[in-house]
Amino acid sequence: MSWVDVLILVILFINGMHGWQRGLIYTFFSMMGFLIAGFVAKMYHPVLSAYMMKNPKFFLFFHDMVWRRIKIAIAGEGASMGMVPGENIFQVLRFPKGLETLLMKNEVIQDYSAKAMEGVQSYIADVLTRMFIDCISILILFMTIKIILNLLAYGLNGIASLPVLNGMNRLGGLSLGVMKGLFIVLIFLTMITPFAAMAEKNIFTEGVDASVLGKYLYNHNPIIAMFEKFTEI
DSSP, X not given: OOHHHHHHHHHHHHHHHHHHHHHHHHHHHHHHHHHHHHHHHHHXXXXXXXXXHHSHHXXXXXXXXXXXXXXXXXXXXXXXXXXXTTOXXXXXXXXXXXXXXXXXXXXXXXXXXXXXXXXXXXXXXXXHHHHHHHHHHHHHHHHHHHHHHHHHHHHHHHHHTSHHHHHHHHHHHHHHHHHHHHHHHHHHHHHHHHHHHHSOSOHHHHHHHHOSHHHHHHHTOHHHHTTHHHHOO
């Protein structure tokens, strides 16, 4: 048994004890709460967004805010360093490169983003307002679902804490905690796989080779197996 085995066992033990203390209900909702809230927010945010956009007060409030931001950004850019040829409105607004690239794939936005430098910013303001409202809708739904799930977990955990169910609740929490710890180990092994494969012998690769658990999980990592279809020729 090497230090890698000891480290893996410690991770499993800590997460298992944490699950034992919290119980099955809290551990389950802790693991699944973000996924459930994210899924619900993704599926139903268009409904909330549509409601907010149809409400003149909501839409005009956000539109005016976005419009002022565009005017100030363009005015500041022009006053400080002048307009750069070929620069689009999203570059002036300092959007993240990934989001800028995604938005600029739209041909209509490409056309209007160039015209925006000449003073036609209304269309861009509408697009950004709708995007901003979508983000707000996702955040509202996500936080609402998380709060509801936390309240539900609190109530169910109170029932599961009764003497008859308490033992099962704790054993279930222990099991889920160990599974969570194992998942953390597998994620870590997945992340270091490229570096371990390219690097020469070092303390980590030697530790994995000398271990029992570490070597087995490294060579039989189910997360790595999920990417096999991307490497098929």
